Amino acid sequence: EVQLVESGGGLVQPGASLKLSCVASGFTFSDYWMSWVRQTPGKTMEWIGDIKYDGSYTNYAPSLKNRFTISRDNAKSTLYLQMSNVRSEDTATYYCTRGATYYGYNYDYWGQGVMVTVSS
Amino acid sequence: DTVLTQSPALAVSPGERVTISCRASESVSTGMHWYQQKPGQQPKLLIYGASNLESGVPARFSGSGSGTDFTLTIDPVEADDTATYFCQQSWNDPRTFGGGTKLELK
Numbered sequence: 001e002v003q004l005v006e007s008g009g010g011l012v013q014p015g016a017s018l019k020l021s022c023v024a025s026g027f028t029f030s031d032y033w034m035s036w037v038r039q040t041p042g043k044t045m046e047w048i049g050d051i052k053y054d055g056s057y058t059n060y061a062p063s064l065k066n067r068f069t070i071s072r073d074n075a076k077s078t079l080y081l082q083m084s085n086v087r088s089e090d091t092a093t094y095y096c097t098r099g100a101t102y103y104g105y106n107y108d109y110w111g112q113g114v115m116v117t118v119s120s
Numbered sequence: 121d122t123v124l125t126q127s128p129a130l131a132v133s134p135g136e137r138v139t140i141s142c143r144a145s146e147s148v149s150t151g152m153h154w155y156q157q158k159p160g161q162q163p164k165l166l167i168y169g170a171s172n173l174e175s176g177v178p179a180r181f182s183g184s185g186s187g188t189d190f191t192l193t194i195d196p197v198e199a200d201d202t203a204t205y206f207c208q209q210s211w212n213d214p215r216t217f218g219g220g221t222k223l224e225l226k
Contacts, residue, residue, distance in 0.1 A: 045163075045206055045217035063216045083171040095162060103169025104151035104210035 004025040004096045011117045015085055017054030019106030022079040022111055025041070029077035029098035035107060036070060036081045038092040046092075048081070050099055086118045121144055124218035125206050133226045137195035140221045142207035144188045151211030154183055155194045157202045157220075166205075167192060199225050 008020040019115075036048040049060035052072045058070050069082040079096055092113050097107035123145040132138045132180040142152065150170040155163040164175045167183035170190060182193045194201055203223050 043204065043220055044219075045208070047215040047217070059213075070226070100165075100168065103172055104153065104206065105215065106165060106168045106210060107155075107163070107208040108165045108168075108174065112162055 002098065003110045004109060006111045006114035009094065009114035009116045011119060012086055013120050014024065014087060014118055015027050017082070017084045018084070018086060018116065020094055020096075020114060020116070022081075023078065024077045024096075024098070027098070029072075029076040033101060033105075034070075034072060034079045035099050036079075036098045037097055037107065037110075038069075038090075039095065040092045040114070043084060048094075050081070050105070056086045064113040072115065083116070084118075088118050090116060091118045121214060122148060122209055122212045122216050124209060124216055126207060126218040126221045127198050127203075129222040129224065130226045131226055135196045138197050138223065140192040140194075140223070142185075142190045142192070142218050144209060145224070147187045148187050148209040148211035151209055152183075152185065152190045153208045153210065154181075155206045155208065156185055156201075156203045156211065157206065161194070163206060169221065194223075196206050197223075197225065201225070 003025045006022045012018050035050045047071050051058045055072050071080045093113040095109040095113045098109040100108040125143045134181040152170045154167040157163040171183045184191050204222045206220045
């Protein structure tokens with residue numbers, strides 16, 4: 001069974017940094033693209049970015065690429081999202097997703113999500 | 121960015137047929153995908169590539185469309201289908217999502 005388990009969320013002050021993790025199981029992690037997607041409290045969904053299965057390529061939403069960095073450790077089957085200089089508008093539930101690249105790029109498995117609240 | 125427009129909400133009775141629409145501001149070819157999100161849960165992939173049913177998803181769900189107009193159909197609707205349905209396009213960068221359609225059962 002495919003499982004994606006996020007951690008690292010919580011309350012963080014504006015301007016601070018935060019690193020989210022996602023441990024994958026139930027599939028060969030190193031065979032898949034992975035992505036982060038977030039959902040605001042108003043339920044708006046936003047793609048954050050992707051990372052290629054071997055970590056050699058990343059792609060980000062233009063509005064986030066200067067502050068967010070995606071990385072992975074295939075030996076640990078773990079995906080990361082480094083967030084820096086966070087703002088109140090980064091308050092959201094962050095989902096780790098597995099990328100499926102057939103018929104376009106979609107997200108065939110999602111973690112349960114981790115909440116990040118940016119507030120002083 | 122490609123804007124995806126969905127109706128905010130629909131209410132139907134169990135056993136009926138419901139169509140949920142998603143309109144793109146520019147062509148996305150068949151790079152459209154649909155997700156179901158039940159309250160308090162993560163989204164679940166239903167349809168990929170506009171019309172392909174994800175493994176394990178009931179055949180009551182189907183998708184159609186290409187270019188700018190897409191439809192997710194549920195026939196017949198069951199009580200368990202109460203959820204918000206999102207479309208997502210992957211044809212144009214950046215990938216974008218629709219605002220979601222909340223489906224309620226009468």
